[in-house]
Amino acid sequence: MGAVRVINDDGQFYEELANAGTKLVVVDFTATWCGPCQRIAPVFEQLSVKYPNAAFLKLDVDKCAETAAVQGVSAMPTFIFYRNQAKLGLCQGADPVGLESKIQQFYGNKDTEDSGSPVSGHMDLAAFITEAHCECLNESDEHNFLQCLTAGDGYLESDCDEQLILSIVFTQTVKLHSIKIKAPKDKGPKNIKLFINQPRTIDFDMADSNTSIQDLTLSPKDIEEGNPIALRYVKFQNVQNLQIFVKDNQTGSETTRIDNVAVFGSLISTTNMGEFKRVLGKKGESH
Numbered sequence: 001m002g003a004v005r006v007i008n009d010d011g012q013f014y015e016e017l018a019n020a021g022t023k024l025v026v027v028d029f030t031a032t033w034c035g036p037c038q039r040i041a042p043v044f045e046q047l048s049v050k051y052p053n054a055a056f057l058k059l060d061v062d063k064c065a066e067t068a069a070v071q072g073v074s075a076m077p078t079f080i081f082y083r084n085q086a087k088l089g090l091c092q093g094a095d096p097v098g099l100e101s102k103i104q105q106f107y108g109n110k111d112t113e114d115s116g117s118p119v120s121g122h123m124d125l126a127a128f129i130t131e132a133h134c135e136c137l138n139e140s141d142e143h144n145f146l147q148c149l150t151a152g153d154g155y156l157e158s159d160c161d162e163q164l165i166l167s168i169v170f171t172q173t174v175k176l177h178s179i180k181i182k183a184p185k186d187k188g189p190k191n192i193k194l195f196i197n198q199p200r201t202i203d204f205d206m207a208d209s210n211t212s213i214q215d216l217t218l219s220p221k222d223i224e225e226g227n228p229i230a231l232r233y234v235k236f237q238n239v240q241n242l243q244i245f246v247k248d249n250q251t252g253s254e255t256t257r258i259d260n261v262a263v264f265g266s267l268i269s270t271t272n273m274g275e276f277k278r279v280l281g282k283k284g285e286s287h
Contacts, residue, residue, distance in 0.1 A: 003048040004028075007059040010067045016057055017085045022123045024054040024106050025082040029068055031061050034076040036094035043096045051103055081106050084123055086267035119228050119264040122177045125170065126150070126262060133169040135201055140255075148258045151182075156258045164189075164246040164256055167201040168263065176236035176265040179244075181218060182226030187257040189223065190250045192216050195243040196236065207245035220250055228264055238268070 007013050007027075017025060028044050030037040041058075048056035061068040061076060071080055071087075079099055081088040083106065091102050106127050129149065136145035140159045145166060147154025158164050176196075181189060193212035195202060202210065213235050222229060242263065249256040 003052065004045055004056045004058050007057050007064060007067075010064050013057070013059060013064060013067045016055065017082055020055045020082070021121075022084055024051075024088075024103075025057060026054055026103060027057045027059055027080045027082065029059050029061055029071070029073045029076060029078040029080065031076045037077045040077060040094040040096060040099070043099070047100060047103060051107055054103065054107060084121075084266050088127070088267075119178050122264045122266055124262055125174055125176075125265055128171045128174060128267070130169045130171050135167050137165040137201065137204065138163055143257075148261050151260045151262075155183075156261075158246075158256045162246070162249045162253060162256045163204060164244075164258075165201060165204065165207055166244040166246070166261065167198075168242045168244070168261075170240060170242075173268045174239050174265050175233070175268065176231055176239050176242065176263055177233055178228040178230045178264045179216075180226050180228045180260070180262040180264070181223055181258060182260040183223040183256075183258045185220035185224040186251045187249055187253045187255065188220070189218055189246040189248075189256055189258065191247040192218065193245040193247065194231070195245070196239050197241060198243055202243060202245075204245075207243075208247075212245070218250075223250070226260065228262075236265070239265075 005016065007016065013027075026047075028037075028041075030041070044056065044058070048054075059067065061073060073080075075092050077094060078090060078092050079102070080090045081102060088106050089102060091098050126149065131146055131149065134145060134149070136156065138159050138161070139145050140157045143155055143157035145156050148156035156164070183189060192215070193207060194214045194216070195207070195210070196213055214232050216229060218229070221227070244261070246256055
């Protein structure tokens with residue numbers, strides 16, 4: 001038996017989005033008269049079983065016309081993906097492969113979904129990092145930056161000395177709440193400087209001399225346990241890229257090692273009831 005919830009009115013849609021919190025929400029905008037919608041319906045049901053840590057909703061555009069209008073749905077079926085009431089992306093048409101690919105893109109790894117975000121009210125922004133545009137200065141060839149962006153067995157290690165510059169680029173503008181750096185307590189970072197929205201990756205001289213948006217001193221316990229460290233949230237409200245300058249490590253070791261870097265926060269654009277009510281008002285005025 002699948003776990004698809006049927007949405008019967010506009011209010012229920014926003015209630016379901018709010019209740020889902022940081023969980024991925026996949027919404028099937030469908031219609032009873034739409035042939036392709038009926039063909040992909042059993043696939044949608046199967047996917048709801050395969051990905052149990054996401055919420056799957058089915059919304060009839062004729063019953064919930066206002067919601068469909070607010071969400072910009074113009075063709076059926078349209079599948080829209082949300083997290084923290086923010087729209088992540090969409091796909092159109094009865095394409096099972098394309099639909100599952102999008103679910104996988106936003107689903108997150110199983111450990112993350114099972115445990116939930118360690119930062120209440122904020123999500124792990126890993127799905128919004130453009131890995132192709134990320135880079136790291138002074139990374140070793142064997143242990144590069146991308147290995148620490150996932151919580152796997154790989155790790156990042158510096159090359160010729162203990163310093164590193166990590167440049168993280170996001171697919172869309174985000175708000176950053178906190179950062180987690182997991183590393184060995186002897187070789188992990190100690191003093192770091194954070195920069196945002198740089199036109200390009202800064203070099204070591206600039207990182208050393210320029211004023212950062214925030215400086216952090218990490219304790220051995222912080223990095224060994226991988227505890228999220230709160231940022232000055234008001235200063236990280238409109239972030240397109242984040243650069244992390246690692247000045248030194250905990251014990252003065254020749255190289256620095258980082259097992260995992262994660263950033264937590266939220267997306268700028270969210271779905272809100274204000275938009276919903278404005279569309280309702282327009283419809284009422286036209287009658």
